[in-house]
Every structure is written in C-alpha cells, then in structure tokens.
Amino acid sequence: MAEPFLIGDRMTGGYGGADILHGCTVAVDKGEIAVIVGPNGAGKSTAMKAVFGMLDIQSGAVRLNGEDITRLTPQARVAKGMAFVPQTSNIFTSMSVEENLEMGAFLRRDDISGTIEEVYHLFPILKEKRRQAAGELSGGQRQQVAVGRALMTRPTVLMLDEPTAGVSPIVMDELFDRIIEVARTGISILMVEQNARQALEIADKGYVLVQGRNAYTDTGRALLADAEVRRTFLGG
Template sequence: MSGSNNAPFLIGEHMTGGYGKSGPDILHDCTIAVDPGEIAVIVGPNGAGKSTAMKAVFGMLDLRKGMVRLDGEDITRLSPQERVAKGMGFVPQTSNIFTSMTVEENLEMGAFIRRDDFSDTMAQVYDLFPILKDKRRQPAGELSGGQRQQVAVGRALMTQPKVLMLDEPTAGVSPIVMDELFDRIIEVARTGLPVLMVEQNARQALEIADKAYVLVQGANAHTGTGKDLLADENVRKSFLGG
C-alpha cells in the first residue's frame, strides 16, 4: 500500500519523546517529512534536537506521542534494523565506515541485506563518487574526511534505500569539501531518492533545500522551502547571523 497523494513519503509526525523510558522529552510535537526527489534539511541552534529528530525517525528514540510513516505504512514500533529492511538508509555522524577495510569492502558491507547481484548498484555509486572508484582498493581509514563521508553515503546507497538520511554529513570538513558533498547529495536526490539531512551549516544547507525545518528546543520553529527561510528576516536574524 502506497501513501496517498497528500501524505509525505516519509514523515515523523507530532513526535514527542526522549532517550530511554524515563529520560526527559527532547522532542516536543516535532514534525519532519520528505518526498521523493527532495532534499529536506533540519537546521537550528546547537542542542535544538536536530539529530534527535532524525534518530527518532530512524527508531533510536522512545516516542511518547506521534508516529513515523514510510510510504504510507506505520513503522513507529519497528526497530532501526527493521526500518533498514523497509528501506531506510541512515548515515550516522561518526563511526560510519570500517576504517581497516578497503573502500570496496565497505560498499560490499553496505549490501549485506541483499541477496541479489549488487554490481549494478556499485557501478552507480562509483558513477556518483568517482574518487571512490579511484581509491577502491585503499583502506577507508587512509581517506580524507570528505572522502570517508562519500564512502559512508555510498555504503547506505548499496542497500538501495527508499530514503536516505544523513546526520551532519559535512561535520568537520572544509568549505570546499562541503560544497562537493552537497553537489553529490543533490545528484542523489535527482535520482528520485528522498534525502533527509541534519546540517550545522545552516545557510548552505538552506540553499540546496527543497524543504527545511528550523528546530528550537526540540520543536518546529519555522518550516518552508530553503529559499523562503533564507529570505525570512526572523530566521536570518536568529539562526544565520543577520
């Protein structure tokens, strides 16, 4: 059963919750969604719950209220592993590659849930990230930060996900590398895959966002297209330094 035309492809709706059964709520009635071919970004100040919102969508958080739906199906009760099997590709911010394995072995590890021939997918990943093809025999730990992030994204793509979720993909990389990663992320979205990402570099993220969510203290503060939010005086003053 597929979602009806007015329901987003992936939505975490009215999410309230925190870590553990008794931890305090970090998210408060928070909603984030993304559709095929779109880049949706979650931005906001430090400690706003951006990564927590993403983790809630991925099932790493106990929701007290709200639900998560993927392609019309309620997946709120599923574990992260079960969500991967349903088509979620999640790239955490840290520990997202096997440093002692080669680039190609990392990509093969990404295909662990597949029982079919994944050579076509690997060719697509190498088309998207030519540098990985060049370095496919190198241990991933020898790569630069930006190249490691490409390995991590490529590994998630090997599962042929229905949605790609990236937690701060440009953390700790230079502005040039950030632009390069964003270009690759745009290419991924152009293949029709929905991309949901948490990003510290708010201004740059809003420039490529079809849909954007500004979170403050775990709640939705502003929602709109990236362009709308870049043009919004309140957003500019509060979050983009004027």
C-alpha cells in the same frame, strides 16, 4: 493534500529521561531534500534518530509511504527502504573502500556489482581508491564512503546526520552537489546540518528546530529570505 513520503509526525520523546522532542514534525517527499537546522541542543539529531527508530517516542508516529512504522526496529526500517548515515563511526576504517560498499549490501541477495558502479560514478575518487583502507582517506572521502555504503541498500530514503561536519568549504560544496544528484534519482533525502545557510540553499523543505519544537517550517528558499530566520539562526 497527500501525506509526505516519509513523516515523523508530532513526535515527543527522548532517551529515557526528560523529553527532548516536543510535538516535533519533520517530513520529506519523494526525490526531495529536507533539511533540519537549528542551534546546538535543538534536538536536530534526536529528531532524525526518532524517525529511524533509534529511540522510542512517547507520542506521535512515523509513517513511510503511508505505512505506520513507529514500532519497527532500525533494521526493519532498512528493509523497508530507509538508510541512515550517522555523523561519526560511519565506516569500517580497517576495510578497503570496496569492502565497505560490499558491507552496505548485507541485506541484499542479488548481484550488487551494478550498484557499486553507480556509487563509483557518483564518487569517482572512490573507484580510484577502492583497494585502499577507508581509514587512510581524507574526511571528505570518508563521508563519500559512508554515503556510498548507505546507497548500496538501494534506499528510497537517505538520512544524513551532519554530512559536512569537519570538512572544508570546497568539500562541503562537492558533497552537497552529490546529494542533489542522489535526490534527482528519486531518493528522498532527510538531513541534519550545522552549515544551515548552505544546506537551505539546496533544500526543497527546511525545518528550524528550537528546544525540540518546530520554530519555522518552509521551503529552503523562503527560510533564507525570512529576515527573522536569517537574524536568529543564520548570522544576519
């Protein structure tokens, strides 16, 4: 079998103290959505940050399109086509919506106007509010700015850490719809999500982590149908 487009393979590591990840593997294929779920403290965000190079892993490897990128800095990974949207502090609040998008294209040397229009097509409310300070927007709109800014790099992989944290169920559904649209353009989506049931409904692949280890790995649909997963992690 061909290796996934992006894989964090048997990663062990943490933030310098005791290891948080223990042989953890997460991966995503081209144009697919992979979701990392699990209880609080399971190492979900740590796994995501390890894949993006924000912490050193003691063992294991990260490979993108067959290339070992384990030792690359996060900035070098962005240049390779990875984009990461952290859960908090993910926009410039004093800048306008459009300035935030322009900042997302800082590595590019070509015309970015077409990509800005693509972001506005995906998130029409941002076009309407493009001159407004991003800090004045609602929580859901801020998340749209953060995702839009990441898309300005024209990534092959979009990584989202808790994209629906703190937003209403209606806004969550809308964000998930947009994430599906992004994946349909061929971009691989790897995301950590607290709203596990809803996230698995849109996931091609799901990873349930417990204490930094893979507890269950399957398609989103199969995990939702698994009685043990439902009982233990999804509230029945």
